[in-house]
Amino acid sequence: MSEDLKPTYVEKGQEFNRDMRYIPDRVTKDGRVPERGPVNGKLWPVEPGRYRLIAAKACPWATRAIIVRQLLGLEDVISLGTPGPTHDKRSWTFDLDPDGRDPVLGIERLQEAYFERYPDYPRGITVPAIVDVPTGQVVTNDFPWITHDLFFEWQDHHRDGAPDLWPEALREEMEQVMERVFTEVNNGVYRCGFAGSQESYDAAYDRLWKAMDWLEDRLADRRYLMGDTITEADVRLFTTLARFDAVYHGHFKCNRNKLTEMPNLWGYARDLHSIPAFGENTDFDQIKAHYYVVHSDINPSGIIPAGPDPAVWLEPHGRG
Known part of the structure; x- marks a missing residue:
């Protein structure tokens, strides 16, 4: 989910409530209808090398996806881009990379991948996000389903001896x-x-x-x-x-x-x-x-x- 780049703070006297509306697309084996969870968006096929996980190590929600990717041995199957720890109100930025650009997507701000698909994207530019490398478009930022599907839908590509994260x-x-x-x-x-x-x-x-x-x-x-x-x-x-x-x-x-x-x-x-x-x-x-x-x-x-x-x-x- 990450830190929402829209104002997180609440008005005096109010309680904090997190906006849980995310891009509902999912990446599934052969683009199938998944056995678990909602299908409210587009289904994308599992394809090694096609997707890039954008996840800042500063963010707890994004770090979940980085950890699961490594536990399952998907490092050579899904590439990883890591924005820097600070950002402005517009977007996470790739200031840790040479010339401040993600070396695979060639973008300075994660916002560019969101706008490539949704020119008027109305909500926060959040991590983790999965990006389709060929088109440069964001696929999903629905953080709990990203890690869920790394386990259930990418099993053909898990390393030998990968842990059973969902017994x-x-x-x-x-x-x-x-x-x-x-x-x-x-x-x-x-x-x-x-x-x-x-x-x-x-x-x-x-x-x-x-x-x-x-x-x-x-x-x-x-x-x-x-x-x-x-x-x-x-x-x-x-x-x-x-x-x-x-x-x-x-x-x-x-x-x-x-x-x-x-x-x-x-x-x-x-x-x-x-x-x-x-x-x-x-x-x-x-x-x-x-x-x-x-x-x-x-x-x-x-x-x-x-x-x-x-x-x-x-x-x-x-x-x-």
């Missing part, structure tokens, strides 16, 4: 867990950070910490959210936990305590971070630069804090 026997419970993680934690930190009144902040804060305590308890007797193996649920939770102490604790006022003060969640987060797909795609400098610079209403000085020390993430997790 069939656990899917019903997993959907419930992921829904609670999304509404109460992934989106809950934003509900705190962008609250427009004391009352809405207090309610958001209580909801967040109720869910955090539930997760702490859940992880007391299991290694991962669904048991002994990694699933999509872990990917979805991890990107929020990775940003918690560096950003959400102070910047978003989620400050009852730090992640490092919750033994089960902290050990779990370090356990995941030790896996290359998670740790290699967690860039604390980019994360902090994004939130503390882009959210100028919350941090008008634009000063990026020096801490916390990322070395703590390398300490033994003790979850084996």
